[in-house]
Amino acid sequence: MVKVLPVEQLINECVLFQSVTPEEMDVLLHASEREDFPEGARILDEGNSTRYLWVIQSGTCEVRKRLSNGNEQVLTQLSPFSIFGEMSFFKPAPHSASVVALTDVEVFRIPGREFDQMLKDGVSGAQKVVLNTVRIMSDRLRMMDEWTAEMVQSTGSRSKNAEWHDFRSKLYSDWQF
Template identity: 25%
Template sequence: MTAAPRILRALPRGVRDRLMELAHEVSFPQDARIFEEGGAAREFWIIRSGAVTLDLQLADRRAATVATLGPGDLLGWSWLFPPYEWDFGAEALSPVRAYAFDGDEVRALCEEDTALGVVVMRTVAEILAQRLQASRTRLLELSPPYTTA
């Protein structure tokens, strides 16, 4: 990974180092389901290499890809907000290497160090807002055309 991901760049070096002390490296093979929509959200990842698709079950029960994430992207935010359940599903589009973080540990660190907590919350909220807009646009593209009578 050449440049630090935005969530890490947003943190002062000492805070970033504290957060990275909680990280461990993981890998997922291509086509692995990383998590399922509605499942318990206990951790999150920062993708180091590879690609992950986020999907959503539509009314006709087919899964629709709403976003593709790559190196440097944050995978998962539901660990931060009750009820701590995934809003989307995630699947490895290619082999993936990532830093994994335990959500309980990071939330505890954020409560202990409120300055860190504010930066993490603001950064995740910015990412969430961007993804929400992109997902909304993608879902509109996938929706059947509507006609007015």
């Protein structure tokens, strides 16, 4: 088992582990790996592919998205008890953004292969993590919807408005892109 923050603190402060019991947490931690990154380290690189569900124990990171001109746009900052990597973890694909350490960072991560086995074995803690991840991603999507709608409205462009409505229609109906 990796050495991490007290189990009770993880359960109380990390949304990913909401409703997980201490015993279930021990099972999840037994499958986890711990790693430290120095300030400036690239923990995840956009376009690469790894299957880990990451939890920040200490430190701060930025999530960055590469733009067509080669620059990176900061999407958000992550602090202790934040998670990342969930999109590639649950649907294996290249990372959609990079994660860079702004300070020295301690993380633990759950490997995809071990997590898949826990789900196959019916481990209740793993099932709760899936449900909590859906909740986290729903909240993030809700915030992104709000932000996108505000941005489209603020441009005042009919073509951008039409583009937004077309995208939204595809996103919520047929998922065909």
